[in-house]
Amino acid sequence: MPIEMSSRRAFGMAIGAGALLHALVSFPNHYLFRTYALDLGLYTNTAWQYLHGRIPDGRMFQEVPSLMLADHFDLYLPLFSPLLLLFGSWSLLLVQWAFIIVGAIGVRALLLTLGQDRRHALCGAMLLLLFFGTFGASAYDYHSNVVAAMALPWFLVALVRGRGGLAVALFVFMLIAKENMGLWTGVVALVFSFSRWLSAGMRRCARVLGVAGLAWSFVVIMVIMPALTHDGRYAHFDYSLIAGLLSPAEGQAHTTLIDLFAALFTAPAGVPDGTAIKLEFWGIMLLAGGWALIARPAWGLMALPLVAQKMWHDEPSKWAVFGQYNIEFAPLIAVAVPLALSRWMKDSPRSWPLWLATIATACCTVRTMDNTVAYHDRSRIRFYKAAHYQRDHDVDLARRVIGTIPAELSISAQSPAVPHLALRERLYQFPIIRDADMILLLPQEGSYPLDTATYRHLTDSLADAPDWRVVVRDPAVILLNRVR
Numbered sequence: 001m002p003i004e005m006s007s008r009r010a011f012g013m014a015i016g017a018g019a020l021l022h023a024l025v026s027f028p029n030h031y032l033f034r035t036y037a038l039d040l041g042l043y044t045n046t047a048w049q050y051l052h053g054r055i056p057d058g059r060m061f062q063e064v065p066s067l068m069l070a071d072h073f074d075l076y077l078p079l080f081s082p083l084l085l086l087f088g089s090w091s092l093l094l095v096q097w098a099f100i101i102v103g104a105i106g107v108r109a110l111l112l113t114l115g116q117d118r119r120h121a122l123c124g125a126m127l128l129l130l131f132f133g134t135f136g137a138s139a140y141d142y143h144s145n146v147v148a149a150m151a152l153p154w155f156l157v158a159l160v161r162g163r164g165g166l167a168v169a170l171f172v173f174m175l176i177a178k179e180n181m182g183l184w185t186g187v188v189a190l191v192f193s194f195s196r197w198l199s200a201g202m203r204r205c206a207r208v209l210g211v212a213g214l215a216w217s218f219v220v221i222m223v224i225m226p227a228l229t230h231d232g233r234y235a236h237f238d239y240s241l242i243a244g245l246l247s248p249a250e251g252q253a254h255t256t257l258i259d260l261f262a263a264l265f266t267a268p269a270g271v272p273d274g275t276a277i278k279l280e281f282w283g284i285m286l287l288a289g290g291w292a293l294i295a296r297p298a299w300g301l302m303a304l305p306l307v308a309q310k311m312w313h314d315e316p317s318k319w320a321v322f323g324q325y326n327i328e329f330a331p332l333i334a335v336a337v338p339l340a341l342s343r344w345m346k347d348s349p350r351s352w353p354l355w356l357a358t359i360a361t362a363c364c365t366v367r368t369m370d371n372t373v374a375y376h377d378r379s380r381i382r383f384y385k386a387a388h389y390q391r392d393h394d395v396d397l398a399r400r401v402i403g404t405i406p407a408e409l410s411i412s413a414q415s416p417a418v419p420h421l422a423l424r425e426r427l428y429q430f431p432i433i434r435d436a437d438m439i440l441l442l443p444q445e446g447s448y449p450l451d452t453a454t455y456r457h458l459t460d461s462l463a464d465a466p467d468w469r470v471v472v473r474d475p476a477v478i479l480l481n482r483v484r
Contacts, residue, residue, distance in 0.1 A: 007119075022097055032395055034416070035141050035416070041419040045060060048424070055067065073176075076144045076147060096146050106152075110124075116342055132322075133327045155185075159205070168209065182213035244259075245260065267319070288361045317374065341353050408425075414441050438480060
């Protein structure tokens with residue numbers, strides 16, 4: 001068999017296996033009510049609002065609603081909204097899954113464009129598919145930064161091949177995913193502009209794009225988004241360390257550069273297991289391929305904005321190895337590892353270093369699925385366990401009840417039911433009720449955003465209230481209809 005045909009077959013098998021594994025992680029979660037109001041339900045309903053010519057706000061989950069663009073400046077949702085006509089509540093999950101595959105293909109294309117052989121290109125694609133951050137993103141609803149991250153290899157391919165128009169289009173595509181994407185992609189473009197692989201014209205193009213990306217994020221975060229809110233503030237600046245560095249408030253300790261460096265590895269006092277969470281991330285990241293970001297420093301520089309945004313954040317869940325907060329590292333590591341190994345192997349016919357790197361990445365991913373310092377719902381991601389495909393309560397009954405609710409009615413629903421009800425004009429995450437015609441509760445699911453005692457008290461009082469009539473009452477589902 002010719003070598004080229006054999007390598008193409010191996011790549012096709014790797015892509016097929018990766019597509020299957022990520023489908024097994026993502027899609028059963030939605031079917032079994034392990035997707036939630038925040039974020040799949042909110043984003044799907046926002047896309048539905050765009051599809052019907054409306055300007056969406058955050059009334060689904062906010063007591064005082066602001067425009068959705070004030071929460072995240074995400075322009076993918078109007079772009080993807082026509083898919084709702086074909087795929088309904090599954091649309092955004094399908095988009096995310098497809099782009100992960102597209103990203104793996106892009107990594108292979110980039111490595112081949114950079115002069116790597118097919119073995120290294122195949123290794124890169126497999127690393128992206130097996131990386132713990134990629135599986136984490138598949139397991140936790142839909143997020144537009146996943147789509148943007150998967151476009152990055154194609155942007156770099158366009159630069160190397162001298163296709164300036166396509167590079168600009170792809171860069172803009174990445175920027176519109178979220179307000180902070182320019183803080184990362186701008187740095188990537190600036191660092192890559194010094195690459196030996198680019199022509200003089202493409203270097204200038206990359207530098208202009210890099211500056212434009214940084215400027216875009218600063219203007220959107222500091223000017224546009226605050227102007228869209230009711231209080232004139234950007235809602236997601238949860239970085240007290242940076243605030244303490246720039247302009248410490250009265251009674252707040254002044255942050256020094258030493259404090260910023262220390263915060264990369266240690267947590268503030270009073271955060272349970274905080275330092276362990278951060279150190280676990282660094283250990284897993286280095287073993288899963290992060291070592292290559294040190295061996296190839298240019299790619300490490302591209303990762304610095306990601307590290308800063310992750311480790312300086314106030315919320316401990318952002319520091320962890322699970323969720324969608326590691327996806328942007330995936331394309332950088334998937335490219336940097338084969339490039340580093342190529343330099344060390346020096347045209348050696350041996351492939352064992354490539355396989356060793358791939359196996360190490362896969363082992364780290366399984367470790368994040370099975371055992372982490374911070375708690376996460378492992379049933380969402382462990383596709384190799386029966387629990388991933390089962391629930392303890394009757395999800396089929398919940399699905400049948402949801403199927404009886406007319407689309408024109410307004411609904412207040414418990415978080416896991418919201419994504420399945422998202423194709424309607426008025427939808428609220430319980431306990432927000434407002435003008436809801438019906439309330440759908442799933443008593444055996446988690447009570448978020450209420451604590452268990454408050455949830456039970458509120459649901460019992462609603463069931464006994466004279467202005468609500470119980471339509472369905474089952475251990476798994478409660479449906480209430482407003483008495484008019």
